[in-house]
Amino acid sequence: MMAGTASPVDQDVLIVGAGISGIGMAVHLQMYSPDRSFGLVERRADLGGTWDLFRYPGIRSDSDMHTLGFVFEPWKHEKTIADGPAILEYLNRIVDERHIRERIRFNRKVVGADWDSATARWTVTMEDDAGGKSTTTARWLYLGAGYYDYDSPFDANFTGRDDFQGQILHPQFWPKDLDYAGKKVVVIGSGATAVTIVPAMSDKAAHVTMLQRTPTWFAIRPAKDGIANFLRKILPEELAYKITRYKNVKMQDIVFRKARDKPEKVKEFLSKQIKKSLGDKYDAATFTPPYNPWEQRLCLIPDADFFEAMKADKASVVTDHIERFDAGGIQLKSGKRLDADIIVTATGLSLAVAGKIPVRVDGALVDWSEHYYYKACMFSNVPNFSAVFGYLNASWTLRADIVAEFVCRVLNHMNQTGTTIANPALADPASLTEENIFDFSSGYIQRSLHIMPKNADKLPWRLNQNYIQDRIDMKTGAIADGVLTFSNAGAVTKAAPAAELEAAE
Template identity: 65%
Template sequence: MGFEGTRRSEEPDIDVAIIGAGLSGIGMAAHMQMLCPDRSYALFERRPQLGGTWDLFRYPGVRSDSDMHTLGFIFEPWKHEKSIADGPAILEYLNRIVDERRIRQHIRFETKVVSANWESAHAWWVITTEAADGQRSRTTARFLYLGSGYYDYDTPYDPAIPGREDFAGTIIHPQFWPEDVDYTGKRVVVIGSGATAVTIVPAMAQKAAHVTMLQRTPTWYAIRPARDAIANTLRKFLPEKLAYRITRFKNVFMQDMVFKRARNEPQKVKDFLTKKLQEALGPKYDPATFTPPYNPWEQRLCLVPDGDLFKAMQAGKADIVTDHIERIDAAGIQLKSGKRLDCDVIVTATGLALAMAGKIALGMDGQPVRMNERWYYKGCMYSNLPNLAQVFGYLNASWTLRADIDADFVCRLLNHMKTVGADSATPVLTDESALEADTPLDLSSGYIQRGLAIQPKNAKEMPWRLNQDYLFDRKYLKENPLDDGIMRFAKAAGAVPAKSGEVVERAE
């Protein structure tokens, strides 16, 4: 039903405030231009450049750990020969999209969102921002779209390792890589065994005297070519968009198949991954170093494009040590086994710290909103929280797959709100006791487990769920009605009756 015969006494500054100009934010802006061209929007980006993660991370070898045919957007083909792309190539892709689609003029750089408060009377968000010079400003927006990522940009996870203040060399966290560091000919220890460590080790090994990856527990590795031969062949014979669509479908299907096979038949996947490692390392393969105490996809698989880590090991430029740290001293790292790793540079690739909603102080009518008290709704909105959506990408597939379907869903929701004359859309949950809880992030990785306490609640069944199945989610969000009996559409409490025959036009 519509809300006819009323008009707003005032309108917000913009229709949609998009927080973050990384993959999620740029994707939403592009979707709005395609699906909601009559709506105004702005992207609020705290950094001086766009790109989010891909601008922040500057460590050696920084690259995607997903293929760019699924980490790229559904609407914009990935044109590079390499499917596993480095950071600069991803930034080039994003900058091209922003310029070709004239999104850049909507980005407010060096503008940090400090707080956002929902005002029920006006049915809008009051957003407080802080510029680089500390000046604060206020913007009102009908809808808040959080594309601010999932981790803390300011503070990574950096465990308190005893003795680090005694080290005579250089200690670096990958999240804040210094531009002037020179490790040529030096001995390097990289602490950690996740995707960042696996990327840094072979990249640093090209210049360093030697690089050791120090791990507490082994990791499951997936070796694949950096170039997608099928994608590159299809591009030669088919129109670009069709070739991209076919490759994207192929890779989505493969991601889904591998994940489900790992969950249903873990031993077969273990055997397959182990065989590939043995082939890559030959006599250097050591079961103790490469056999994790968990099944594949209980933590995210570490991608090793072209087996570069293992080539560095074969060449004697890198090795992996499995041990625990006793302490750091002036010359290196003392291990609990009694062994030592003397070094000149220590890289603490110890992981990320999760953050919700970009650490923005959210409120409703002046009362704080605690996200861990809300339930996910269709993987992108939250119980009893109006006009707000957030992108939290897939853990078992590419981040952008979720960003694409979330942006499409929110654009259709905005259009439906316009059709029925509503100012707000709220997923209403009246009785949460009827829901059966499930973990929102079903991986045992350290950064996931450390961040569970701040996560919203997750139910076993849709719609109150953040799901980890892209193929299901894409179909569900398309086919499940927007007006599903849960979403409540309403007019602002401050709306005033329109005079008979009056037509109110909105100034853009």
């Protein structure tokens, strides 16, 4: 147990969520803070988070698995763009080999988290499937609950949806054993989910139409990484994985920076890729967005499967706006109409901060939009609390890995200094210059800006979007940086002089 006069707890660290973020934190604790007791709570019946929730046809990663995979566990499959079942197998193997499964309490939804400075602990209230309540206590609360609303995806409220006589599906709630053989399918949307569903359903459906309001930038990439597979043959697996991960991180960074610095060059490259794939079926208006690449996430097309379905006349793309649904399909504002037996509304997610959990600090409800990010994972004046919000321009797991290691560094520092409370103290928020770092035009981001925590124009008070810089800062930067204050139960946390904190470390 952590040092100090704090009250006893059921576990030192409580991890909320048994998806990529939660599993990654559990392994990091085993590796870097083995003296810390920990437990996980998961609202679903199985682990995997996103990869257990989404069951639509063709579900796959939209990042390569050498960066979506963990830093500590090589990705061993031949395909670097992996399907959902392969990712779940990877996560389950890690949990079983490292004896983490027995620490997970499934079917436990967290419905409240209350911090008490007098006892230096969190009391977390959970609800089971039958509505029964229980509580558990922890010194540190680690939120790996993801960034979107598991209960309610974005609803575009299309007029006339009650008139439609066929099936309307949202990818977040895909029915088991859906029979779509020989049926006309319209997929509304043009993001990663839509371009995954379209080719996957085209094998059995009569025809699949992707209906988009505006085009999206697509990047064609092989599903198999030839360099990675070659390296695995000639090098030890861990070394091959490390080299491939480094290569892919650098490539992601180069492409993102080039898209920001020379967008016309990137546009030209992406357009040439699609032209080459589609040939005479290419239409510039359909595949030229009104924004620059990486103002929204680039949409990955492994092995050009989306365009192959178009060339085979099994799929098509229509750019238009919806007037209304009718009994047999969709009326478009251009006057055209699309027949449909099944409509898939791949219209996006709704973001949720802190898993929609009411979080209180000494009785006061936390309004996240009034708190600043600290070191991309903690929040101003919220003690012993961390969360993961992945990169917008790179793989989610890259952030999850460095956040987990950073939290372990903080926990170890607390042990060394005999303290039980770590608080990113911000006495005067007005001293910071706020900046919107979410300069992405994606609908799910723009719709949710009002609920998001604040970002300053300088570190450490921002959710940075530069993994390479972040990894160095989080791994080597001083824990006692003059901002993160350390104290014990019942003590008032004040910002201490940097020299004093450095001496304590």
